[in-house]
Amino acid sequence: MTSPAPGPAPTVDDEALARCAEEPIAVPGAVQPHGALLAVTEPDLAVVVASGNAAELFGGPVAGRTLDALLDPAGAGRLRAGLAGDLAELNPLRVWVAGAEVDLVVHRADGLLVTEWEPVRGAGEAGTAWHRRLPTVLQRLSASATLDDLSAVLARDVRALTGFDRVMVYRFDPEWNGEVIAEDRRADLEPFLGLWFPASDIPAQARALYATNWMRLIPDAGYRPVPLEPPTVGGRPLDLSGAMLRSVSPVHLEYLANMGVRASMSISLVDRGKLWGLIACHHYAGPHRPSYTDRTAAEFLGRTASLLLPTQVVTGEQGDVVEVAQRQAELAAVVGRTPRSLAAALTDGEVTALDLLPAAGVAVRLGGQLHLLGTTPPAERIGPLVADLLAAGVRATDAVSRVVPAAADLAATASGVLVAEVAGGRGDYLAWFRPETLREITWGGNPYTSKTAQTDAGPRLSPRRSFDAWSETVRERSQPWLDHEVEAARGLAALLTETAASRATEDNRLATALQRTLLLDQLPKVPGLDLAARYLPSADDVVGGDWYDLVPLPGGRVSVVVGDVAGHGLAAAAITAQLRHALRAHLLRAVGPAAALDGLNEVIGALLPGELATAVVAELDPATGEVVIANAGHLPVLHATGGGAEYLHEGRGPALGLLDAAGYRELRLTLAGDDRLLLVSDGLVERGRGGLSAGLDELRAAVAGGPVAPQALVDAVLAALDPPRTDDVTLLALART
Amino acid sequence: MHFDVERTTVAGRPALTVRGELDLATAPRLAEDADALLAAGPAGIVVDLTPTVFLDSSGARTLIAIARKAAAAGAELHVVAPRANRPVRLPIDLLELGTVVPIVNSAGEVPSPAVNRDAT
Structure with missing residues (x-):
């Protein structure tokens, strides 16, 4: 998410929260x-x-x-x-x-x-009947078409398994407020479905523990902790973060007591290493302890649902990603083709900057001139607002007044602003505006009530006592800007920068404009990774279908992509833009490169029938050197080591667009010391004497005898192969640093 | 290099024999000739790439398009691409075109229409 501002979260005493954050929950010294x-x-x-x-x-x-x-x-x-x-x-x-x-x-x-x-005595057992049903439950989970279905199945089956009075599925928002998105409960209990719980209910320290330790159980919230003897080993208390009997924070017990909860269990929902939500189970009638086996089965359901989350979440966004990419390609074509001023091309054509992404208004400032489209703040307020946002280091926010309080009166037109700077030293920019969207939030209890109590040791966090639903209307907020929207805005601004700079001398503006949308202006710096990329357009000024990409993933990993759409010209370039964006979205959400290529293949089947493309993805963990490669009909990746260079022929599948369901496979390897990977497009190797086969052999020889550093290697390969420039040429080399 | 599509017969089936480089510039010619061949409503057709010296992704895309049109017209398509013809066979194998079109090693491996009728 793009908003840097804290959410509509309660204000609580910072010192008390910090005190709770220091509480040693991993080493409580008791069980x-x-x-x-x-x-x-x-x-x-x-x-x-x-x-x-x-x-x-x-x-x-x-x-x-x-x-x-x-x-x-x-x-x-x-x-x-x-x-x-x-x-x-x-x-x-x-x-x-x-x-x-x-x-x-x-x-x-x-x-x-x-x-x-x-x-074992005293534990509830679901019995073998439930475990015999497990295959059916798993099938139901994976057959869920939507996130709502998935979470409803999860709540129902976890309750059937564990016998808790209430089972809720929570989803965290970017500011860690939790919304109850599914619930199964004893019929006489009041519903919590749709309620929000403020971020402070689960302190950051506990959330960090939840991301690695998937299951917590408190069979009796009124328990007395049992101390460990001796209290320390080697001068330190024993680390209980992996212990199922770990005694929990007294603050948390007080919180449960205030809710009337006698027993509780929670299971983490983790999406790609990040805590996404929780399955929270409450029991009110008295202490409750499902058996270890049943708890393990419930945790297994949570882990399975976690694996299914990425596909369920992405389904909703996929259409928009493709649409924004389409608009971006159209605008790039307009910018490249127009003989008129760039500002005019962007504001009074058939497709304007306002069409790029969903927004109420846009300000286009080019060559020092401001042009407005749609609903925007008054012209004289826009310059200062953009300057204030940039001074605060904020380029996208859905809560402008939290960054620039003086702009609060603009909420009706500009509660959300997305700014993309156009370089060139003239203070040019593009800025999109979104109006205030009143949002009703029903909190579980009033999150603003003071939660601190004065004790001898200073202020201390005291959990909320009231849990009656309390609703508020959130003001001065807009719909949030999605990552692919921010990226599209920046891409357009970068294109304008390039085009403005090169207009005087560039003969083929269209080709340049389109290629700029497909290639990275500058490779992002990724810690632990040394990467070099070269793209050579064809000498005939024909726009080719090559693209490459570098997609940083959660957890420090990075996906490197080279792809090629069959055909040339405007149509191929527009398709290339769509595929690049769709693959990005899938890489960010999918469980690995093969799943991402499966997703991309489905996009082609559904939205671009008849098109043929190839792509290869190498996902690298710079920390460990582990690489996962999946290849959809593309030239094989070349793996260079101290001893030579070999093509990787495993982990292959058909080109994209051939089959409805391709079922891509993955190849795993580990990059040692000076190992490098080389990803290329066929323009590098297919047109030499002896064709593709000889070209691949020449490439291997050039890499085996070439320099180690990726940039030097890329230069040496181009010099050695000297490809005829009848097609565009892409090559990309990577190594660990 | 000279490019040419010749109407021939392979294993008793109407065929198109492709000479020269099949790429972005020439692939539309093959597509047109295939349309004309399919218009006669044959039970099967053959595209013979034995004398083809180059195949790029545009050429491959055209082969897929012909395969889909043939399937829609109820005609069986075979593509002849000898393994010895590396410049043509290697891209076909990398793209795994064989997953949608039968690729055979020589004209002799194309089943005759009679055999095919018995099999179906």
């Missing part, structure tokens, strides 16, 4: 009493840390003993066998301890084996 914890050494399994209730569970003292002594020989044998393998497969180990059945769950932390012992 919940529904099980016992022993941290033991390996390999002798001697107890180093024990929870205060361990003696009771084991029927005697545990300090100084080993698990071999505490378990019967059969149980100890199964544990030791399991420890040699994957711990995830060991959990839970059902063992007998002091005459009772116990689920033993283990993980490693702080160099110790942390063992948690949860009595």
